Amino acid sequence: xxxILLRGMRLIxxxxxxxxxIDLLIAGGVIAARGxxxxxxxxxxxxxxxxxxxxxxxxxxxxxxxxxxxxxxxxIESGTRAxxxxxxxxxxxxxxxxxxxxxxxxxxxxxxRGRLAGVHPIAAITVGREGRTLAPLGxxxxxxxxxxxxxxxxVADPSVMRRALQYASMIGRTIIAHCEDQALVGSGIMNEGxxxxxxxxxxIPTVAEETIVARDILLAQSTGARLHIAHVSTRGSVKLVRxxxxxxxAVTCETCPHYFCLTDDDxxxxxxxxxxxxxxxxxxDLKAIREGLRDGTIDVVASDHAPHSLEEKQVEFxxxxxxxxxxxxxxxxxxxxxxxxxxLSLGKAIALMTxxxxxxxxITAGTLAxxxxxxxxxxxxxxRVEVTGDWFRSLSKNSPFVGxxxxxxxxxxxxxxxxxxxxxxxxxxxxxxDNGKRAAESNELVVGx
Amino acid sequence: xxxxxxxxxxxxxxxxxxxxxxxxxxxRFREILDRPVxxxxxxxxxxxxxxxxxxxxxxxxxxxxxxxRLSADVLNFSASTSSLKKGETLRDTARNIEAMKVDMVVMxxxxxxxxxxxxxxxxxxxxxxxxxxxxxxxxxxxxLFTMREHAGDLKGKRVTxxxxxxxxxxxxSDIWGLKALGADVTLCGPSTFMPTEVEKxxxxxxxxIRDATGDADIVNILRIQRERQNGGFLPSLREYSALFGINxxxxxxxxxxxxxxxxxxxxxxxxxxxxVADGDRSVILEQVTNGVAVRMAMLYLLxxxxxxxxxxxADILAEVGA
Numbered sequence: 064x065x066x067i068l069l070r071g072m073r074l075i076x077x078x079x080x081x082x083x084x085i086d087l088l089i090a091g092g093v094i095a096a097r098g099x100x101x102x103x104x105x106x107x108x109x110x111x112x113x114x115x116x117x118x119x120x121x122x123x124x125x126x127x128x129x130x131x132x133x134x135x136x137x138x139i140e141s142g143t144r145a146x147x148x149x150x151x152x153x154x155x156x157x158x159x160x161x162x163x164x165x166x167x168x169x170x171x172x173x174x175x176r177g178r179l180a181g182v183h184p185i186a187a188i189t190v191g192r193e194g195r196t197l198a199p200l201g202x203x204x205x206x207x208x209x210x211x212x213x214x215x216x217x218v219a220d221p222s223v224m225r226r227a228l229q230y231a232s233m234i235g236r237t238i239i240a241h242c243e244d245q246a247l248v249g250s251g252i253m254n255e256g257x258x259x260x261x262x263x264x265x266x267i268p269t270v271a272e273e274t275i276v277a278r279d280i281l282l283a284q285s286t287g288a289r290l291h292i293a294h295v296s297t298r299g300s301v302k303l304v305r306x307x308x309x310x311x312x313a314v315t316c317e318t319c320p321h322y323f324c325l326t327d328d329d330x331x332x333x334x335x336x337x338x339x340x341x342x343x344x345x346x347x348d349l350k351a352i353r354e355g356l357r358d359g360t361i362d363v364v365a366s367d368h369a370p371h372s373l374e375e376k377q378v379e380f381x382x383x384x385x386x387x388x389x390x391x392x393x394x395x396x397x398x399x400x401x402x403x404x405x406x407l408s409l410g411k412a413i414a415l416m417t418x419x420x421x422x423x424x425x426i427t428a429g430t431l432a433x434x435x436x437x438x439x440x441x442x443x444x445x446x447r448v449e450v451t452g453d454w455f456r457s458l459s460k461n462s463p464f465v466g467x468x469x470x471x472x473x474x475x476x477x478x479x480x481x482x483x484x485x486x487x488x489x490x491x492x493x494x495x496x497d498n499g500k501r502a503a504e505s506n507e508l509v510v511g512x
Numbered sequence: 513x514x515x516x517x518x519x520x521x522x523x524x525x526x527x528x529x530x531x532x533x534x535x536x537x538x539x540r541f542r543e544i545l546d547r548p549v550x551x552x553x554x555x556x557x558x559x560x561x562x563x564x565x566x567x568x569x570x571x572x573x574x575x576x577x578x579x580x581r582l583s584a585d586v587l588n589f590s591a592s593t594s595s596l597k598k599g600e601t602l603r604d605t606a607r608n609i610e611a612m613k614v615d616m617v618v619m620x621x622x623x624x625x626x627x628x629x630x631x632x633x634x635x636x637x638x639x640x641x642x643x644x645x646x647x648x649x650x651x652x653x654x655x656l657f658t659m660r661e662h663a664g665d666l667k668g669k670r671v672t673x674x675x676x677x678x679x680x681x682x683x684x685s686d687i688w689g690l691k692a693l694g695a696d697v698t699l700c701g702p703s704t705f706m707p708t709e710v711e712k713x714x715x716x717x718x719x720x721i722r723d724a725t726g727d728a729d730i731v732n733i734l735r736i737q738r739e740r741q742n743g744g745f746l747p748s749l750r751e752y753s754a755l756f757g758i759n760x761x762x763x764x765x766x767x768x769x770x771x772x773x774x775x776x777x778x779x780x781x782x783x784x785x786x787x788v789a790d791g792d793r794s795v796i797l798e799q800v801t802n803g804v805a806v807r808m809a810m811l812y813l814l815x816x817x818x819x820x821x822x823x824x825x826a827d828i829l830a831e832v833g834a
Contacts, residue, residue: 374601380625
């Protein structure tokens, strides 16, 4: 395997509190050396991209890969291709596939099929995600499940949730809670507020999320288990988590870019790419989410990448399935809406997508420490991204950001020491002829795997 | 004339002048309905499809009558024969309608925004005949026309809407139209039937029926769907009737010249007592007649926009020598 020297670029690694202009040498699939003036030998590929940032490969802890079951929408292959296009080298795959990932064999299947990026399976909490019988959490963990979630719905029965937390705690795994009280959601389609009043779409009150956030925090507190709350979207949820953390509860939480850059007002266009669960919230909620990211209440930014076919989305708004793709826009949306707006430093933003999700999942990833696996993203924080349907590598195109221009362009992604994505350098300013040739070579590599 | 829109999707964002144009045009068509021969050749050669994805007798009949009185060719497509049941998407239905070269589409659909969706897939003009709980613009226009006939200029007039505002497309369209004409709008009904932050639309909300109707010039009573009782919105229809129903005793406490309206179909004895519905302050049947005239006016105005577009295109073609 060829060595790679990333030379003279700004290296940001929050896990080691690094933000300086140093070289990074990758050899044997790991970070071999860091420092100033590392010399490249003839075996080493030299990468020097002016203005670029070198960071740990991103960790997206909330992804729907659709395989098995809906390979027309996404496969593990296409999903990981999309991931590395977005600078993501490790992702956690949610178990709400067809069938549900609730047996060791399926965990093994999902875990072993990620080649371009690391795929970490999350297994179901209950058999078939039906909320009744605990799945074999111990065996699932042994097969490689990094966490458990019935994502897509809450475990409605509090006693089942309590036992799940107790049991997961015994085997040292985190429960990821999708917080939504189905009775309060009812036939709801969008966030309850002025926008739902105007659009006539059935409203979902914010308390539908918050009552379960509160319940699960109390259950985590009483069992001492580790709880991670998925896709926090409301002001009330942020407040509950903030208070729980102050009380010493072992809780972490995530939000998704759409909750800090879109609001329920965007739903009034009846554009089905805006339909998502939890629904886009009010401007006040958006402000609270941004504040939660700034003050550290929210630990993680994850995509909740949810591919849907064009056929499924080209229907009436209330008939469209909820969800939007997001792995490829995770970094540019976070830079554009959280860093360029001055709310977060670039270092803090990177931490939310690297070391912090890795810690929440308990996986070894998200750092450029010497000796760590060489999972690296090189990106230009000022580079423009014109989002079009064709730009996505995902099999599905259901993004509300098609047509927008964002900042934060991924130039190169390295997984286990191999270049798994590389921008067409001939179209990038500051590239040499040599780099162009190498780009062509590495594209062959991508195609070959 | 002040009408340049291609579609009538709702009354949100509509200008006062546009409503005045529609109401003035309606007056002209209303007069036709009193003639012995009630048919004019205005829309001869124009094909209109009525797509009803939800049961409706009155609105569908009203549109069909309006279309026939304007001599349009009419195509009916109703829920029982709908493509949805055959697993086709609304988009495919739209593309088929488009392929049949239909000029205008009137659509009733249970999903809010369905007519907006249709505009992306159809070249013809679209009239929203009710989309879920969103809007029902022609109903609101016939309400406005009827109010104007009796009360004159609606600026400063007190209009109260009573009932299930949350699920009502009529209420939403009425609010937009009435606000555009400068009326003072009050909403009255149980708290479970009030949409969130509805006050921000510039209306007053009260849960006291006496407060709401005491000095009202017009009281528009909405139908209470019987299934709402099962949905947990109401303890019982009896309780609704006791707290919010309009009966003769309550009518006596209102202004003597108050106008009682209802978009129908009425639940006698629930939201309105039979003697009030049939009484001398009620204009409920007049609303039905005016509905046909308003729809004729709307179809006419939209056809004029289409015709002027065709003339423009012909001019351009002539200029380039095609």
